[in-house]
Amino acid sequence: xxxxxxxxxxxxxxxxxxxxxxxxxxxxxxxxxxxxxxxxxxxxxxxxxxxxxxxxxxxxxxxxxxxxxxxxxxxxxxxxxxxxxxxxxxxxxxxxxxxxxxxxxxxxxxxxxxxxxxxxxxxxxxxxxxxxxxxxxxxxxxxxxxxxxxxxxxxxxxxxxxxxxxxxxxxxxxxxxxxxxxxxxxxxxxxxxxxxxxxxxxxxxxxxxxxxxxxxxxxxxxxxxxxxxxxxxxxxxxxxxxxxxxxxxxxxxxxxxxxxxxxxx
Amino acid sequence: xxxxxxxxxxxxxxxxxxxxxxxxxxxxxxxxxxxxxxxxxxxxxxxxxxxxxxxxxxxxxxxxxxxxxxxxxxxxxxxxxxxxxxxxxxxxxxxxxxxxxxxxxxxxxxxxxxxxxxxxxxxxxxxxxxxxxxxxxxxxxxxxxxxxxxxxxxxxxxxxxxxxxxxxxxxxxxxxxxxxxxxxxxxxxxxxxxxxxxxxxxxxxxxxxxxxxxxxxxxxxxxxxxxxxxxxxxxxxxxxxxxxxxxxxxxxxxxxxxxxxxxxxxxxxxxxxxxxxxxxxxxxxxxxxxxxxxxxxxxxxxxxxxxxxxxxxxxxxxxxxxxxxxxxxxxxxxxxxxxxxxxxxxxxxxxxxx
Numbered sequence: 001x002x003x004x005x006x007x008x009x010x011x012x013x014x015x016x017x018x019x020x021x022x023x024x025x026x027x028x029x030x031x032x033x034x035x036x037x038x039x040x041x042x043x044x045x046x047x048x049x050x051x052x053x054x055x056x057x058x059x060x061x062x063x064x065x066x067x068x069x070x071x072x073x074x075x076x077x078x079x080x081x082x083x084x085x086x087x088x089x090x091x092x093x094x095x096x097x098x099x100x101x102x103x104x105x106x107x108x109x110x111x112x113x114x115x116x117x118x119x120x121x122x123x124x125x126x127x128x129x130x131x132x133x134x135x136x137x138x139x140x141x142x143x144x145x146x147x148x149x150x151x152x153x154x155x156x157x158x159x160x161x162x163x164x165x166x167x168x169x170x171x172x173x174x175x176x177x178x179x180x181x182x183x184x185x186x187x188x189x190x191x192x193x194x195x196x197x198x199x200x201x202x203x204x205x206x207x208x209x210x211x212x213x214x215x216x217x218x219x220x221x222x223x224x225x226x227x228x229x230x231x232x233x234x235x236x237x238x239x240x241x242x243x244x245x246x247x248x249x250x251x252x253x254x255x256x257x258x259x260x261x262x263x264x265x
Numbered sequence: 266x267x268x269x270x271x272x273x274x275x276x277x278x279x280x281x282x283x284x285x286x287x288x289x290x291x292x293x294x295x296x297x298x299x300x301x302x303x304x305x306x307x308x309x310x311x312x313x314x315x316x317x318x319x320x321x322x323x324x325x326x327x328x329x330x331x332x333x334x335x336x337x338x339x340x341x342x343x344x345x346x347x348x349x350x351x352x353x354x355x356x357x358x359x360x361x362x363x364x365x366x367x368x369x370x371x372x373x374x375x376x377x378x379x380x381x382x383x384x385x386x387x388x389x390x391x392x393x394x395x396x397x398x399x400x401x402x403x404x405x406x407x408x409x410x411x412x413x414x415x416x417x418x419x420x421x422x423x424x425x426x427x428x429x430x431x432x433x434x435x436x437x438x439x440x441x442x443x444x445x446x447x448x449x450x451x452x453x454x455x456x457x458x459x460x461x462x463x464x465x466x467x468x469x470x471x472x473x474x475x476x477x478x479x480x481x482x483x484x485x486x487x488x489x490x491x492x493x494x495x496x497x498x499x500x501x502x503x504x505x506x507x508x509x510x511x512x513x514x515x516x517x518x519x520x521x522x523x524x525x526x527x528x529x530x531x532x533x534x535x536x537x538x539x540x541x542x543x544x545x546x547x548x549x550x551x552x553x554x555x556x557x558x559x560x561x562x563x564x565x566x567x568x569x570x571x572x573x574x575x576x577x578x579x580x581x582x583x584x585x586x587x588x589x590x591x592x593x594x595x596x597x598x599x600x601x602x603x604x605x606x607x608x609x610x611x612x613x614x615x616x617x618x619x
Contacts, residue, residue: 163321164355168368168372169343169369171343182357183358
């Protein structure tokens, strides 16, 4: 019995911590499907609020998905070749470039957004479109894609693989598509999930960059917290949670598959 | 199959960005169908030379490289049509064995039916038919080596270039694959250039061996030439065990600490001092009273097929002798040393300065 005591203590502490984190989330989600939150569950459960959220904010949800996909496309087109260049030509120049690219992570998003507004504010059409937010998200998520792909490519001898392909007659573009991209695939997958998740949840930058006509999901959330009744804000949170959860789980699975691959000789 | 091309290097040199000259200006001719082996310690320039012929490196200006008289000095590797086998094999992990072997044919836009036929032919040639659909990470080291070779030969290259292809394997497998490789290269009759630091591999595979040192050619010759008639002390010691002895010449004999060696037939003139080389297996151990050159045994290692004996007092340095395994020897025995006729090689002094 005495030996079980530390285990029981550890278990209780873990459960308490989990409750501390999970209970508020559960309460919030519950609030989203409660008829009148002030009267509690006894007032009955309803999907009325979720339907209301859809009526009010469906455009923010679609916009967030679109922005995330465009951000993903841009980070793939820029990030994979950049990561490849970093791995194949490690030099002082590429190291400095890597540092500069990572800088927006350390600088507060608000400051980055302000800089972008100062620089591009004059291009009215661009500034008013969702592409302006995409640009901000690319600045913020690019280092995640580059790091993930570069880490995967560093683990294989990509230079010799390419030399092999070149000796067989494959030209640079062909080698990149046939050899480099497949070798980088685990990193591309992990980086992509990261970029999409970060883009969908990004608030700091987006809040500064958005216009009333280019609200994203997190910006809409803030808006609903400030101006709508609690049940609608909660239902909105529930929708966000349902969207982001599969991405987080996929990220975990991808990370595990990757770790498993590297463990093999 | 294809007989390959002849290769000619004229003044080919390579200086890296840091100013390091990896290869000094080099002239070399490789005959059609020949297997030429570059042999030397690491950093001697042998791999640089191979990479220059492959087109993986570009030579310094002024040199020229030609295949069958066609100037390929500035031709990109993609257009040189060379087969390359890397030390790490560089097999594509995202493709099966058959896809790896067929990759060069696919790049050349050869029709799928013809491609299949040639892939199967290569699989058969290398004895790996059963592995055709395997993934690369399911192959052993020896199997990978065979796939890499099949992939390089499948494109019917003008030259086959092999960069230490057996180094990553364990000793027993290495010896077996060396035999297979030798047979394959002879049956293909393709011009091959083989880089290694292993002198046994070089002797077994090469029609000719190019011994390299510090970015320059130290000696070119058939394996027997290199072994029995080394041009310098470096070559003598690199291609096998060697006793290098220095002494005074008087009355047609070389005088050493433990006696003298007759110099008849070596063509030596009237030098006052001389450096000579004797291979350990070419010295016979005889009774001391019958000998003009003597020493005392200081170590004996029995190696099974032969034994290695160290004799001190015969020359300034201990002399190594490898007699048969039937001789009973003990440390401290006085023995006579009898070099086989013609085994004494005079090493030119001037080439030893480097």
